[in-house]
Amino acid sequence: MIADYPHAPGDHCGSTSLRNLADYYGWGLEEAGCFGIGAGIGFEYDELGPTSRIILGRNAHLETNFFENLGISVVQQEGGSRPSAWDGLETQLESGPVLCYVDLYYLPYFGSDTHFGPHTVVVIDVTDDSVTISDSEFPELQTVSRQAFDDAWRSDYGFWPLDRWWLTVDTPELTVPTDTATRQAIESAARTMLDGRQDERSGVAAIRAFADDLPQWTAFDDVQWTARFAYQNIERRGTGGGAFRRLYGTFLETLGTNAGLDDHFGERMRRIADDWSELGSVLRDVSETDDTAEHATLLEDASDRAAALAAREEELFTDLAAGL
Known part of the structure; x- marks a missing residue:
């Protein structure tokens, strides 16, 4: 032990x-x-x-x-x-x-x-x-x-x-200074989110694919469980809330600012996290009703919210890459 x-x-x-x-x-x-x-x-x-x-x-x-x-x-x-x-x-x-x-x-x-x-x-x-x-x-x-x-x-x-x-x-020796590691990590994260444009399984492109597909979830036999699991993966299951964006916002506010980034990036990410939480609430509502018409209405709403988040995240990570 x-x-x-x-x-x-x-x-x-x-x-x-x-x-x-x-x-x-x-x-x-x-x-x-x-x-x-x-x-x-x-x-x-x-x-x-x-x-x-x-x-x-x-x-x-x-x-x-x-x-x-x-x-x-x-x-x-x-x-x-x-x-x-x-x-x-x-x-x-x-x-x-x-x-x-x-x-x-x-x-x-x-x-x-x-x-x-x-x-x-x-x-x-x-x-x-x-x-x-x-x-x-x-x-x-x-x-x-x-x-x-x-x-x-x-x-x-x-x-x-x-x-x-x-x-x-x-x-256990740190051979790279924390500020350098922070900037490298932000550059890597921005590249991962933005280069996913060519791969709908990851990054901003995946958020857009998610947004486009949400109205089709009404065809799933497990639509309520699919929506519930998605809600959990946004707001629960160890995400820190807001699809991990709240954790990342704190990182940008602390180590990101220490490494020379403008302090507005953390605030922007926190606002994005809040809107992910609101999207999660819509998906939770889908999971809690058996009404198929209500499913369709809620999933259209969720789709619009996800599409807006994709645009905002693309803008944020583009700005982050430019600000390094």
Whole structure:
């Protein structure tokens, strides 16, 4: 057991895990800063998941981007046999805590009937029978059986299949100054959001695809569950509210301003986050009525709101790229 690991809950699993690691290694970063330096903002719209359509407001590479932007040396592994994965995990725990991706459906302390992954946790101990986890959703450490953890660690469900991925810090030295890392991360985030114009699965283009498709959701047999899950992925499920935009706004207001950006960017992002929250409320309303005519009206409203948000985000990230 890593007895001095500073576990504390937070808004988002990935950025909270990174914040706790930052506290452990003395990097002096808050959760929003970890999210931003990981270029965590993003948007994906896809058909893969527990509902007919899913949305995700973060970048899939938050955790690895964080270490790369700060120049922190890490060791990571994915795939391979079950014995080799567990040997790697246990060996790395001799040096420090280990980040892992899991499907929370298999973790009994969640009591969830929905597959959801990758959910980022930090493993701080493994015994012959159990695994001790630092999970952002809970104020206390959680302990599960090895079998339960392995089921969660190797899952074919979620936003993408999970194959016993782990990452641990090799050398905890920051080799890139925080201001430099911040500017690199903002440039990367802007590129991800804007270059997605050519790929409707990510970035601003994905928000537009989401907006265009919303009125067609009335044809889904699971329209209420699809809308509910989308609402949850905007306002709940570890987003910090507003489809992760509220976390990113705090990052822009703090580390972004410290790195020389105009302080109005954080305020603009917070207003965008508020409007994502309002869109989420419309989708929640869809999930709470059986009236098909009401579904159509609400989804048209949601479509208009999403289209307006796409335009505003394109403008904001264009301005951010120009302001670096």
